[in-house]
Amino acid sequence: MIEIRALTDVPSNIPPQQESAAPACRNCGAPAPGTYCANCGQETSLALPTVRAMLREAAGRYVALDGRMWRTLVTLLFRPGFLTREYFAGRRRRYIRPARLFLVLSIALFALLRFAGEPAIVVDRDLTQADLDEIARDAEEAKSKTGFSIGPDLRWRLNVDAGSWLDPLRRRIEQFNQLSRTGRREQIYAGMLRYGPYAAFVLLPLFALLLKLLYLGRGRRHPLRPRRYAAHLVFGAHSHAFIFLTAMLFVFVTSEPLRSALVLWAIAYLLWSMKIVYGGRWPGVIARALAALLVYVVFFAAVVVGLVAAAVLLG
Numbered sequence: 001m002i003e004i005r006a007l008t009d010v011p012s013n014i015p016p017q018q019e020s021a022a023p024a025c026r027n028c029g030a031p032a033p034g035t036y037c038a039n040c041g042q043e044t045s046l047a048l049p050t051v052r053a054m055l056r057e058a059a060g061r062y063v064a065l066d067g068r069m070w071r072t073l074v075t076l077l078f079r080p081g082f083l084t085r086e087y088f089a090g091r092r093r094r095y096i097r098p099a100r101l102f103l104v105l106s107i108a109l110f111a112l113l114r115f116a117g118e119p120a121i122v123v124d125r126d127l128t129q130a131d132l133d134e135i136a137r138d139a140e141e142a143k144s145k146t147g148f149s150i151g152p153d154l155r156w157r158l159n160v161d162a163g164s165w166l167d168p169l170r171r172r173i174e175q176f177n178q179l180s181r182t183g184r185r186e187q188i189y190a191g192m193l194r195y196g197p198y199a200a201f202v203l204l205p206l207f208a209l210l211l212k213l214l215y216l217g218r219g220r221r222h223p224l225r226p227r228r229y230a231a232h233l234v235f236g237a238h239s240h241a242f243i244f245l246t247a248m249l250f251v252f253v254t255s256e257p258l259r260s261a262l263v264l265w266a267i268a269y270l271l272w273s274m275k276i277v278y279g280g281r282w283p284g285v286i287a288r289a290l291a292a293l294l295v296y297v298v299f300f301a302a303v304v305v306g307l308v309a310a311a312v313l314l315g
Contacts (some may be wrong), residue, residue: 098237178225
């Protein structure tokens with residue numbers, strides 16, 4: 001006779017079998033059975049990368065030196081308004097995001113200008129004795145006045161009362177004036193390159209605000225026209241990125257006909273991109289573009305003055 005024991009008669013000293021638990025994410029502690037953590041997105045394979053892998057990751061994350069970068073640059077240069085329309089339509093995976101594109105090209109432009117060196121400055125004529133007498137007379141008049149002035153010799157003058165809170169500023173200007181004329185010009189140029197990227201970040205939101213004011217209204221004729229400030233920022237980022245890219249090409253190109261063609265293409269490109277993104281008839285597009293240009297020139301001049309002041313006062 002065969003005795004059949006119940007399955008429950010299991011020795012108590014044998015532990016029950018457990019399913020293998022998924023490995024925990026090192027970053028947030030959540031279960032992460034796959035290649036990436038579903039909670040925080042960190043990769044689960046944490047082996048130390050090689051130098052080549054580190055460089056590839058840095059290039060892909062911060063510069064995007066892959067197919068998207070070159071595709072974006074070619075599209076940006078030859079298809080006005082296309083990147084902005086694609087971004088609004090939600091097709092964003094194929095191209096570099098506007099903020100990153102603006103950042104990368106602005107840094108690349110000012111780095112290129114720094115390595116290219118200061119452009120040659122040609123003096124059309126020598127200063128005559130009458131010019132020198134006028135400069136000396138203006139300097140003597142400036143000494144008797146309280147205020148600020150810049151001479152034609154690039155010397156800055158700040159005349160304040162003794163013990164004024166502007167004394168440190170005056171001493172910094174005196175140090176700048178002790179440089180040679182070439183040294184003063186080089187310091188101004190170097191300072192403009194140093195603080196130029198910051199100026200670009202100031203001009204972009206001002207340009208977007210200007211577009212916001214130029215395209216106020218309900219837009220019944222053009223319901224797809226961008227209305228939100230963020231949308232104007234996207235268009236402004238693409239427009240500035242195009243200007244940065246064109247400026248870099250302008251540095252490399254030495255032929256005057258090609259440079260003239262670049263300038264003409266830049267003007268036509270910006271008008272065409274406004275037409276594609278915002279719609280409307282050409283007279284309205286041109287009128288808004290001229291208004292934007294006039295106000296933007298004022299903004300740009302103010303920023304340039306600020307850059308020169310930063311170059312002199314901050315060194």
